[in-house]
Amino acid sequence: MPKLIDHATRRLELVNAAWDLIASDGVYAATVRLVAERAGVSPGSVRFIFPSQDSLLGAVVSELLSRTRAEADRVAGVYAKPDQIIARLCASLPIHNDQNLLRRVERALRLAVGQIPHLAADLASCRAIRAAECRYVVSTLASGLGVTDQTLEFEVWRTAALMEGLAEQLCSPDGGTSSDQAWTVLQTHLRGVESNWRRAPRRSAQHGSAARDVR
Amino acid sequence: MPKLIDHATRRLELVNAAWDLIASDGVYAATVRLVAERAGVSPGSVRFIFPSQDSLLGAVVSELLSRTRAEADRVAGVYAKPDQIIARLCASLPIHNDQNLLRRVERALRLAVGQIPHLAADLASCRAIRAAECRYVVSTLASGLGVTDQTLEFEVWRTAALMEGLAEQLCSPDGGTSSDQAWTVLQTHLRGVESNWRRAPRRSAQHGSAARDVR
Numbered sequence: 204m205p206k207l208i209d210h211a212t213r214r215l216e217l218v219n220a221a222w223d224l225i226a227s228d229g230v231y232a233a234t235v236r237l238v239a240e241r242a243g244v245s246p247g248s249v250r251f252i253f254p255s256q257d258s259l260l261g262a263v264v265s266e267l268l269s270r271t272r273a274e275a276d277r278v279a280g281v282y283a284k285p286d287q288i289i290a291r292l293c294a295s296l297p298i299h300n301d302q303n304l305l306r307r308v309e310r311a312l313r314l315a316v317g318q319i320p321h322l323a324a325d326l327a328s329c330r331a332i333r334a335a336e337c338r339y340v341v342s343t344l345a346s347g348l349g350v351t352d353q354t355l356e357f358e359v360w361r362t363a364a365l366m367e368g369l370a371e372q373l374c375s376p377d378g379g380t381s382s383d384q385a386w387t388v389l390q391t392h393l394r395g396v397e398s399n400w401r402r403a404p405r406r407s408a409q410h411g412s413a414a415r416d417v418r
Numbered sequence: 419m420p421k422l423i424d425h426a427t428r429r430l431e432l433v434n435a436a437w438d439l440i441a442s443d444g445v446y447a448a449t450v451r452l453v454a455e456r457a458g459v460s461p462g463s464v465r466f467i468f469p470s471q472d473s474l475l476g477a478v479v480s481e482l483l484s485r486t487r488a489e490a491d492r493v494a495g496v497y498a499k500p501d502q503i504i505a506r507l508c509a510s511l512p513i514h515n516d517q518n519l520l521r522r523v524e525r526a527l528r529l530a531v532g533q534i535p536h537l538a539a540d541l542a543s544c545r546a547i548r549a550a551e552c553r554y555v556v557s558t559l560a561s562g563l564g565v566t567d568q569t570l571e572f573e574v575w576r577t578a579a580l581m582e583g584l585a586e587q588l589c590s591p592d593g594g595t596s597s598d599q600a601w602t603v604l605q606t607h608l609r610g611v612e613s614n615w616r617r618a619p620r621r622s623a624q625h626g627s628a629a630r631d632v633r
Binding site: 230 | 442443444445446525526528529530531532533538541572576578579580581582583584585586587590591592593594603606607
């Protein structure tokens with residue numbers, strides 16, 4: 204006997220089913236048939252809520268954006284003390300399983316954006332959330348140390364690219380990087396940046412990043 | 419009237435057709451029908467050479483590996499002088515169109531590896547080629563400067579992750595990074611690493627990377 208279930212709950216179930224399929228096998232695995240199978244409903248029920256695969260993917264990308272925002276807020280809340288500023292950025296790497304799934308869904312959707320352009324805006328927002336977090340942390344490390352705008356800009360670029368690469372390695376089966384290694388690389392990097400800025404506070408053309416502390 | 423064309427040439431044409439489709443739209447766009455259409459042949463001709471999509475993708479990943487190797491050799495040949503060691507690594511970023519296509523094909527195949535495990539070995543080899551190049555350049559920068567193994571290892575990890583992140587940004591439509599910016603970030607990073615090692619040659623726990631030269 205079919206369960207009575209409201210529209211919003213069913214919608215979320217289907218997005219979650221698509222989520223898992225996309226994280227493991229990419230966007231094109233999220234067909235109406237496979238999503239229905241995974242959610243334990245009929246293909247007709249999927250089509251009733253999502254008339255096309257595009258509308259399903261639109262719902263997935265909205266969910267991705269809201270979870271990315273929520274995740275950034277969660278990390279900022281957990282690592283809220285001034286001496287946790289470096290840990291805050293490290294903890295935003297896709298280290299735990301849910302974070303990793305989140306990033307894998309994002310990567311998969313990003314790859315499909317050529318064929319499904321309406322995904323682009325939300326994907327750009329996800330990247331912007333991470334960029335803002337990176338800028339916030341690097342600027343906080345620089346504050347009061349007389350770091351020039353140019354040096355700060357370089358460091359924001361470098362740190363954002365480093366984080367993107369670590370995330371990519373963590374999300375790839377052959378990335379060869381463990382969560383511990385990724386955390387250590389980013390932490391050592393940021394400590395080095397900070398200690399270098401502290402050592403040479405007024406050198407105008409100084410980009411920082413010598414890590415003195417090897418843990 | 420059908421052209422007479424040998425098996426190897428037809429095979430390469432089909433791999434090239436699949437290449438373009440995969441680079442722009444991902445692995446699942448490389449269907450027999452679309453590959454046939456793009457190569458201007460019948461679906462039957464595709465199936466004659468590649469009985470399954472898996473065999474087609476197997477040929478694509480082999481081609482990817484051989485082009486990745488050829489590209490690394492090309493860059494090493496162009497930037498062969500000792501004072502070009504930093505430029506050599508910068509030039510291996512996916513800056514030019516062909517390099518960018520190469521990386522986009524790799525990303526797309528990597529995302530499909532959950533469903534098509536036989537792609538994994540060649541994809542791991544592609545990553546290993548880049549890792550070896552990164553290790554070679556960073557080790558060359560360190561040579562004769564009394565850099566500890568631990569410091570060298572950190573720098574190899576960091577630089578590899580930085581390059582992966584820059585590549586990812588260059589391959590994404592919303593990556594927000596131009597070729598010039600990516601080159602500058604990596605160059606500034608490597609110059610900083612080297613100059614930091616030069617300044618503190620015997621400091622055992624010193625990770626390098628303060629870039630003093632802003633161009």
